[in-house]
Amino acid sequence: MGVPDPLLAESLARIARDVDSMFDALLPSATDNRSVLDQAMRHAAIGGGKRLRPLLLTATAAMYGVDHAQALRAGIAIEAVHAYSLVHDDLPCMDDDELRHGKPTVHKAFGEAVAVLVGDALQAFAFEVLADPATSGDPFVRAELVKVLAQAAGAGGMVGGQMLDIAGEGQALGLPEITRLQQLKTGALLGAAVEMGAVLGKVPAEGRTHLRGYARDLGLAFQIADDLLDHEGDAAKAGKALRKDAGAGKQTFVAVLGADRAREQAQMLVDQAIAHLGHHGQEADVLRALARYIVERDH
């Protein structure tokens, strides 16, 4: 339990290195008074997280023969959106967290005003990277990448899910409401990662149905596993405060289903996610291993 298979372990290690080095190369580094902003953007983006979204994106793109460096640029963009959302989520007016990836949160290290700006700048950075011809020589692909990421990031996706999360605090949400909330809050971006890989691979929309099914099941399994970790996990391994959900009056899958049924449900979703990949051969092995890992990880 908790140890990924060798193929996935190698992929996780590689994407972690690649993401850090590409963030380092692409993030700004001004020499004037803006240097605080640039340092804080690096603090938020480099050296933390499992990089699941870039891995999902690059592994999907690789199935269709996309150049790794180009897929990695799109991976950086989606990870920048994820990183900005964590910076804003951690703010005192939101979740008020002090620790993230084992480091002080951005507002603890640099102040609240800088943390607001870091999130804002990381979001703009994401779209700047996608729109650059280095990400794809095909402008249609660039524009599609922007559209998919913007839809998943905004009020119809991630930010909408955060709004549901805030609005639902202290309310007794049922399973359908929690599912909807999480499909937006984390599912939209995980789905976008797979979709962007398919866009880079020029897979026509009608050929993406199975990938969307995979991403949808994976996203829910991921969130249930996250709730289980929040409920039972080790704060030192997680690098952040745990068991905050119950205290904040937030409804989770574990609260509604209980830990045992939640674990069964996550396993069932993983099996279903893998089944969507049935007509693929070994080119989909990383996606399969990732789905299994998502419910077995210990942080």
Place this chain on the structure above:
Amino acid sequence: MGVPDPLLAESLARIARDVDSMFDALLPSATDNRSVLDQAMRHAAIGGGKRLRPLLLTATAAMYGVDHAQALRAGIAIEAVHAYSLVHDDLPCMDDDELRHGKPTVHKAFGEAVAVLVGDALQAFAFEVLADPATSGDPFVRAELVKVLAQAAGAGGMVGGQMLDIAGEGQALGLPEITRLQQLKTGALLGAAVEMGAVLGKVPAEGRTHLRGYARDLGLAFQIADDLLDHEGDAAKAGKALRKDAGAGKQTFVAVLGADRAREQAQMLVDQAIAHLGHHGQEADVLRALARYIVERDH
């Protein structure tokens, strides 16, 4: 003084109507718990501001025969970025303002957490609109619009300028530092408005030099005029608190140059901006009138 010429008055009235009605049509309106977010996005985006950026964009695009509805979509995108920046700027950890366009600021009306999310969602909305084929049937144009706006909005533009503004509080900045700060904080987005109009008009990069010169001079003149209004203006007409800059220890053009020299400088920049348009005929009359209006307005 303060009254725009008839052509410009008509253009200002038209763009105000068009921007409001298109925001109303395009902004989300969820019926679930997200409705608070959607209401707050509308509060931030609809019914306020002079809409200078959409006017600059559509007036430039019109010079090159671009369809008004398409240019307006790009105008909505840049105005969404401007609106989000005001929402975040007004937050307690930033400028802590209570009034904007004569209404309570978003965090006053909806709370801080919602205000953070409104800004984040408006930024994503901007790029979603640009990447949509309805903005241009040419994917190269869509990708270019995204690139220009993302660069102008991020750490290398508007957000970078806000960082300089925060970092410079209480410091004795000279004219070059204030100029640089304002070129990023407000100039970048005003420049992007003109540039995006040229992108829609498929003006090649080498044919945009005069437009960039116009935008650069206009942007600085605009900021000097803003400083003069903050120094001498009428808070009721401005719809926001004035004379906050001195109190916040912020350096302004007026503080460094004095009001008389600042006014002369703004006028000189306007003349220079108009001179850049020398080889255009009456198709550039709105841009000329806008430049004159920018230093003559009383709010």
